[in-house]
Amino acid sequence: MRTVEEIVSSVFGVERDTVDDNSSPASVEGWDSMGHVNLVAALEQAFNVSIDIDDVMEMGDVQKIKKILLAYGVRS
């Protein structure tokens, strides 16, 4: 299974080893509001889940994404 870091890296086309728990829209090029929609679509597809909109809004960095995905039964 792919990790959240891998998905972030491939959605925004940044190198894998530049993505860590603190990566967020402030540090990743292309992670704007449209990019966020693409990221959510990629996460939903990779982990086969449908993420609630309020959770989508809370996904402010990689660490938060991982924490929210835990609630959907995804260990990443």
Place this chain on the structure above:
Amino acid sequence: MKDWMEKLGDLVREGSREELEKVPELQSLLEILGQNLIGAGRLGEATNLVKTANHQGLRLSGSVYRQLAQAQVRSDDATSAEATILELLKRDAEDVEAQRFLYRLFRDSGRMTRAHAALNRLVELDPSGGTATFAHRERGKLDEMSGQPVRIAILSSYVLDPLVPFLDVECRRAGLTPAFYVAPFNQYTQEILNPSSGLYSFGPEIVFVALDLEDLFPAVRGVPPVDELAKGRDEIRGTITTLVRELSSRSKSLIVVHELTFAGSSPHGVLDNRRSDGLSRWTEDLNRDLAEDLGSQAHTFLLPLRQVLSRTAGERGQSRKLYYMARMRHGDAALRQIAHYSMRYLKPLKGLTRKCVVVDLDGTLWGGVVGEVGPEGIQLGPTAPGVEFVDFQEALLNLTKRGILLAVCSKNNPEDVMPVLREHKHMVLREEHLAALRINWRNKAENLADIAEELNIGLDSLVFLDDNPVERELVRQMLPGVLTVELPKDASQYRSTLENLTDFELLALTKEDEQRASQYQANRRRQALERSSASLDAYLHSLEIRAEIARAERHHVTRLVQMLNKTNQFNTTTRRYQAPEIERFVASPDHGVYVLEVADRFGEHGLVGSAIVRRERERWCIDNLLLSCRVMGLSVETVLLKRIYDAARLCDVPQLVGEFIPTAKNGPTADFYQRHGFQLSGDGDGAQSWTLDLRVDRIEDPAWVAVKVSGE
């Protein structure tokens, strides 16, 4: 590093296959070894390991290669990093991350053409929205390629910005360099009505207008009564018609309005289509109104969004969530389809319509090899296997109805093939449908170049369909201008692959298009006559050419625009005017627009020439003069020039000036003015002017053409 690693490293270095094969879990151990070597900075050994593994047929995971390449970049050795990545791509051509890495290497070393090509390949490997967006963003950092520019504007009632990366991908694939303007969210009305809006200062060549039914008529989400529906329908029609009219009056762009779709389920359930207030019928009527209004103008179109979206049925549910989240209406799959379909407008707008499909025979038009199994043994008939080929042939034949030519290029013996073409009961395509035939054992690139020459069209007008990947690769490499289609292995996908191509669109269909196939047949008879004639002069006289020349009228505009945008060879300035400008020229007293129709003893060529003249007091300027390639070599261009010459003399104008802008393709026009007695009077900025003194010089019609002048 641990002892076992050093030992394993020695084994790899020695390259003893037998010893290596004895190692249990070899692949995982090699990967761990690779990672450790990279970690320890022993990059030379790691490189060696990767090479040996490849050599021995062991699949190391792609991440070892990528980590190695990254380490090589960090140690300032981009050349080795590139070699490592290419090694990985050689093994696994579809490794997206490797492709992305390769792109970065090209970008960082300033190799722009290769960087653009690497991005093209990347979006092909990963068609997701994320990667399309990445590619679009990166293009902004690269120097532009020399592709033909195109200016695209998008007006929408919802968030349609994410369409841009997908359209960018499609444009680049077609060799276009696009510039985009996306009007601020839901401000389409202001953008259209305000003459100093961003839209107009951008100066678009094409405007897509995408409005959502729910935004125009929110009541559609409820259960609107019949009278409210009727009122809504009128209002929506009025709104869109007004917007399009205002937009047309301020911009000469092509306007493409998206159909209105109703994304929800009808509140009436299965009863919907039997009720007078049913929503499906209402939507249908509404779109028919729009089709009618937009269809009455040459430059306004209705994009069949419902048909486009039907290819992405699975995504409908997702799209509502996107709306709640981001005021978007379409997900990735839908956007990809919309972008793909949009090219059907963009390509003809930019003169990229292809004119001829060249097909292979064995394995392409029928199953099996006719030279081996004979005409009765091939797969072609009403049941499978065979029906898929009949279906494919029908789709090819359909293309000829809009003027696309068909030709055959096959490695075969003519005596094996001709009986199939002439007599096989289930062949749909017959000899008479084919504009050219090359059945021989020469290489296909030569044959294709030959066909282009025979039909007098450019190589970039050809589409090549062949089931053999080796032939395809040959043609791709030798003739990159030809569109070589990646035909799927499964013949039941042939028809949809053909129908999915966006390269055969015309923005208007003319009489000439419908007759083209039979005109080429007449051409073959003409060539037979040419071969039997004693001299060129005798041949030209025996053709019994008749030319009719007239001032253009409104009903000529469609064909004129088509010729202006398609003609490359005999075209003095290649100025690509669109319908509104031509209509203005036709109506204006400062311009003369002439049209030339030609016929001969074998049939009519139709409207095949035109000239646009700017009439100034002291001189007339020939802004553009063009001739369809079908009638090149008959001297009928002289008839056009003679007509302008006569009119100018009649008006006592002292000078006639011909403008000439050389392009890669209009070589046949280069000496046009010179051989009619014009003197070069200006040359600069890529344009020449040639002048004829009307008080002295004369122009005569060719002796073998019977000229009829009508009008004026």
